[in-house]
């Protein structure tokens with residue numbers, strides 16, 4: 001049996017009055033890559049933001065190494081965050097700083113290391129993601145794939161125990177996307193990290209996933225192995241895996257919101 | 263069921279009240295954490311962001327010097343002309359010096375500087391923080407365990423608390439110089455007389471109250487800019503809207519605070 005690193009229990013979340021996640025429960029095994037799969041707008045990013053303590057749920061618990069982060073004070077949460085690395089959907093590098101400074105930011109913030117040591121660490125992290133030589137570039141000078149790599153370098157700065165990736169290969173050309181998937185595999189194999197990746201790309205899913213959780217309209221419709229997912233005969237899963245277009249089915253409430261432009 | 267007339271009248275009022283109260287709540291939390299991170303956390307072993315503060319000082323302060331200087335010079339000249347227009351009639355032309363000196367140091371220096379800084383720096387703060395919010399950069403800071411107020415707002419607060427009074431001193435000096443320039447040439451007042459008259463007219467109190475106001479305006483502009491920046495939820499077009507809103511709101515609040523301080527100084531000094 002695999003050891004559980006993160007456990008999500010009956011998570012319910014809202015934006016305003018609108019329910020985004022409904023009774024989401026699953027667990028994330030340690031040292032493996034868990035892929036959270038689902039169509040656009042089904043609440044993947046929202047779920048990820050709860051896992052890193054950026055948003056607080058309406059109800060439910062998130063246990064990281066057995067401790068519930070949903071009831072932690074900000075100070076305590078910062079302690080947990082030091083052990084997490086996060087790649088945001090748009091990489092979210094600070095545009096006013098060079099790549100080197102971006103990667104150095106968490107190190108400077110949380111350690112009192114010598115500047116020369118920090119420089120070496122930064123070079124190592126950029127080397128790891130294949131961006132050595134780009135230290136003095138600004139984020140605006142990089143391509144989409146390079147930004148994501150740089151985002152991963154920053155997430156890796158403090159050698160985290162957990163790595164959270166929001167759509168690491170979305171919006172990239174197939175070759176670049178495959179390169180990022182390779183990088184994620186390498187990170188898992190070399191550093192034995194617990195990786196949680198959100199995606200809607202099937203190619204990524206097949207390359208990186210050890211464990212899959214599938215969301216549909218804020219609910220978990222599948223959790224288990226890749227083989228299990230392939231063997232499932234749930235029409236929603238089959239539709240997703242076979243890229244079958246789904247009739248846009250809004251609930252009357254959602255449709256009203258849609259036409260009311262809200 | 264159609265909403266009744268009463269609902270039409272009272273509904274918007276209630277919604278407006280609730281949203282205003284929420285804004286006040288958010289703003290006061292922002293003020294609270296800005297002051298905590300600026301003045302209390304350094305005593306608890308948190309680092310001061312010296313480099314970021316210096317860079318903000320250069321951006322907000324140093325780069326504003328030319329525009330503050332030019333506007334103050336012009337306003338000094340205008341003020342001298344306008345007061346001469348009246349004082350000439352009663353043959354008290356020399357009192358131009360008093361009028362220019364006192365109104366610039368007590369009122370116009372701080373308020374002109376504040377309006378320029380609100381337009382230049384307040385809007386830049388809102389745009390910078392707003393676009394970082396839209397690009398999830400603020401979320402990224404939080405996820406790295408970095409407090410966004412500490413990282414983004416405190417250097418700006420230090421910069422404006424320091425530079426608003428400094429720019430006001432420059433504005434005072436150059437404004438008075440503008441009045442001097444006009445009076446000694448067009449109005450043919452003897453330079454030495456004008457100088458003496460100004461020195462006699464100005465009290466330390468006048469200058470100090472002006473600088474106290476400037477300091478308060480600096481805080482107002484920073485907080486309003488940061489508030490509107492953090493309030494961005496959506497994308498680029500909201501950044502633009504918030505930037506404009508921040509300039510309007512900070513100029514309005516600067517005037518409100520000016521009224522408050524002027525009344526305070528009038529009755530209690």
Ligand SMILES: Nc1ncnc2c1ncn2[C@@H]1O[C@H](COP(=O)(O)OP(=O)(O)O)[C@@H](O)[C@H]1O
Pocket residue numbers: 015020038039040041042043044045046047495
């Ligand atoms: N800040 C927000 N405020 C209100 N609604 C939001 C916000 N962020 C996302 N949503 C809505 O929540 C739903 C889930 O969004 P998200 O988690 O970003 O989806 P995904 O990452 O799966 O594409 C979407 O319908 C989106 O419109």
Ligand SMILES: [Mg+2]
Pocket residue numbers: 044045046089166167
């Ligand atoms: Mg998303």
